Amino acid sequence: MKYIWRLLPISFILLMTGCGVENLSALDPQGPVAEMQYSLIQLSLYIMIFVMVIVFSIYIFVIYRFREKPGDTHIPKQVHGNRTLEIIWTTIPILLLLMLAIPNVMDTFTLADVGVTDEEAGEGEEIDHITIDVTAHQFWWEFDYPEYEITSGQEMYIPTDTRIIINLQSSDVIHSFWVPALAGKQDNVPGIENDMWFEAPEEGVYMGKCTELCGPSHWQMDFKVIAVDPDTFDTWATNMAEPPEQVTDPEGEVAVDxxxxxxxxxxxxxxxxxxxxxxxxxxxxxxxxxxxxxxxxxxxxxxxxxxxxxxxxxxxxxxxxxxxxxxxxxxxxxxxxxxxxxxxxxx
Ligand code: HEC
Ligand SMILES: [Cu+2]
Structure with a gap:
């Protein structure tokens, strides 16, 4: 019993592994948008590690090298200002910030451009794309597909390898749309239309969350993005518009209709x-x-x-x-x- 506290770090680790819910991680990016954002996260992480290693090394070195020793009566030479040092520690952070800023600004422009012209293919050539209007409600999600004139609730079907252009709206309060494995979050604000895009290269079910506190059931405002191959998506879209006849009660088991x-x-x-x-x-x-x-x-x-x-x-x-x-x-x-x-x- 005495050593039970040693289990604490283990249970903490187990608890944290619970955070890696399947496909709910920005650290397992799928598709170009999430990958771009992930590489920015990595870049800033590496720069921070670089700074930390240097600063801590100097710090530890100084603590040991200049600590007071027994019988030490000598007061070190007092200096004020050192031009070389000042220049070094101003220039290095400027360079590091530029290394952070340039790719960040470039990617921000790429991500903000929801256009569909394919620059490599030339003028007028369009990238494969579909538009989905996402309306957030307390506490559920509506997905309208204007090109197909269909609407789905809670689960957003998309074709793989297709640019998905998302228009975000809200019918009541501010919500926020986040599918961590596919793209960073963006707000659904009443009266304002925000847009974003992403692509999913792999078929699969991607978990999504509302990430703006929007009322008592905010924490359950989950949704799914379901990526299927383009043929399946076409079948899905056609059948959503005109669902196949339902054989209600095929075995005649329930008496009520x-x-x-x-x-x-x-x-x-x-x-x-x-x-x-x-x-x-x-x-x-x-x-x-x-x-x-x-x-x-x-x-x-x-x-x-x-x-x-x-x-x-x-x-x-x-x-x-x-x-x-x-x-x-x-x-x-x-x-x-x-x-x-x-x-x-x-x-
Ligand atoms: C006054 C409007 C209203 C009526 C009437 C109503 N619902 Fe709902 N229903 C809602 C709303 C709003 C939600 C979304 C709740 C949420 O998740 O915040 C919902 C959610 C649901 C869901 C979950 C949907 C999903 O995609 O997971 C089901 C299933 C459902 N309703 C079935 C029914 C059935 C069956 C009836 C009739 C017995 C019914 N509802 C009557 C408004 C209504
Ligand atoms: Cu919400």
Missing amino acids: GRGVFEQSCISCHAVGDEGGNTGPNLTNYGEREALAGYLDPTDENLEAWLRDTQEYKPGNEMPNFNHDAINDEEMEALIAYLNELKILED
Whole structure:
């Protein structure tokens, strides 16, 4: 027991490794934007290490070399000002700051340019690109694809190796859009449109977060960027606009019509295909969600718990709780079966 405190650093290390959640790290950059930003981080880190090593070496040397020794009565020579030293320690920091500033300013301009002309290919040649308008809501994300006239909620599908141009907006307070593995963060500010771009070379699910304190459920305002190959993306976009017919209740297991319950209680806020409101996330592909409400496992139990008591899961969100008077158990079962079947990619 006496040495239990020795476990402290170990548990600290274990705790910190928990921070390396898959694809939620700016230190594992994917694509040109994240890589550019990562190399700037590395550059400043190396410069800082360089300065630290020199300063600490001189410091330690001076402490040992000039410490008072027993019987030392001699007071060192008092000097004031040394032109050579002054010039050296003014010039070196200026050079270091220039080394930092030049690539930073150059990359800032590259990143700020969301244009799509391909300079290497010549005038008028466009880079493969799509535009996504990202609207932040307390506490969920809306992704509109103006070129495809589709909207998705919480999960943003993108084609790989394509420039994704992002326009950031907010419907209420200030939020901030961050997908660490793909690009640095930028704010969603009401009344202002900010833009940015990124590309994902690899297929995969990239985690995103709201990084501006925006209300009681801010910490659960997670989303996903799902990069798929361009063909899959086209299928996805086509089917989002016109989802395949749903075979609700294929085995005839549930007596109540889930779609009917949805139309009665949910459609005023949630759209499936081009039908329905947009106060809440579009649910056209709910059955393919990686997460429920951004952060829960999309199991039946969690879905029911969420519908019954959404205010418990995300306090302050705009969806009402549905108790047993609003939706009875039978209707709930049918509704869940209906939602799980909302798939547009797999059969
Ligand atoms: C008054 C509007 C409103 C009504 C009615 C409503 N919802 Fe919602 N719903 C929302 C909002 C807003 C959210 C986003 C909550 C958040 O994450 O902050 C949401 C989130 C959800 C989610 C999570 C979505 C996701 O992408 O993970 C599901 C599933 C859902 N609602 C299903 C339903 C069902 C089923 C009904 C009907 C029984 C319903 N909702 C009724 C507004 C509504
Ligand atoms: Cu937010």
